[in-house]
Amino acid sequence: MPASKDDDLQPTSEEASLQDPITLKRITTPAKGISCMHRACFDLSIYLDFCNQQNEWRCSICMAPCMFADLRVDSLYQQILQDPSLGLDEDIDTVVITLGDHDKPWVFKDPPPCKPHSEDEPSYEA
Numbered sequence: 001m002p003a004s005k006d007d008d009l010q011p012t013s014e015e016a017s018l019q020d021p022i023t024l025k026r027i028t029t030p031a032k033g034i035s036c037m038h039r040a041c042f043d044l045s046i047y048l049d050f051c052n053q054q055n056e057w058r059c060s061i062c063m064a065p066c067m068f069a070d071l072r073v074d075s076l077y078q079q080i081l082q083d084p085s086l087g088l089d090e091d092i093d094t095v096v097i098t099l100g101d102h103d104k105p106w107v108f109k110d111p112p113p114c115k116p117h118s119e120d121e122p123s124y125e126a
Contacts, residue, residue, distance in 0.1 A: 013098045014039055018081065018088070020046050021060045026090060030077030033059050033066035039097075041077045 020027050020043040030041035042060045048068070051057045059066040080086065080095065088095070 013096055015094055016040065016077070016080075016097050017094050019093045022046055022050055026093070027077065027081065030074045030081060031071050032061070032074055033064060033070045034072050035064060035070065036062055036066070038062055041074045044071065044073065047071075 016039060018027055019025065021040070022042065023046055025043070025046070027041060027043045029044040031044040031047065032038070032041050036059050038061055040061050047060060050060070051068075057065060057067045076097070080097070081088070086095075
């Protein structure tokens with residue numbers, strides 16, 4: 001069956017850590033390398049301090065080369081960390097981000113609830 005236009009609009013969810021991978025402290029300024037393909041970020045100031053001490057510039061998540069000029073602040077993470085309406089207490093270290101056809105990501109402190117299976121829906125049992 002050919003893909004419909006609605007297939008492109010389906011939201012996708014992924015878990016996102018709010019902790020820096022080096023120190024496990026809450027990220028203040030979320031950053032990653034321009035060539036990094038992952039959603040996860042590290043804390044910019046922690047990364048700069050670490051790389052200066054180690055004299056090795058590699059992404060602390062994917063280990064790809066990541067020089068100072070390659071660093072970018074991640075606007076989605078920045079928005080999540082700075083939005084007071086989300087109520088992200090310091091003890092919350094992971095969120096679920098759902099991206100779809102809307103202006104703002106949906107952020108869940110816990111995984112979104114599963115929709116119960118209805119008798120009217122087809123079953124996909126093996």
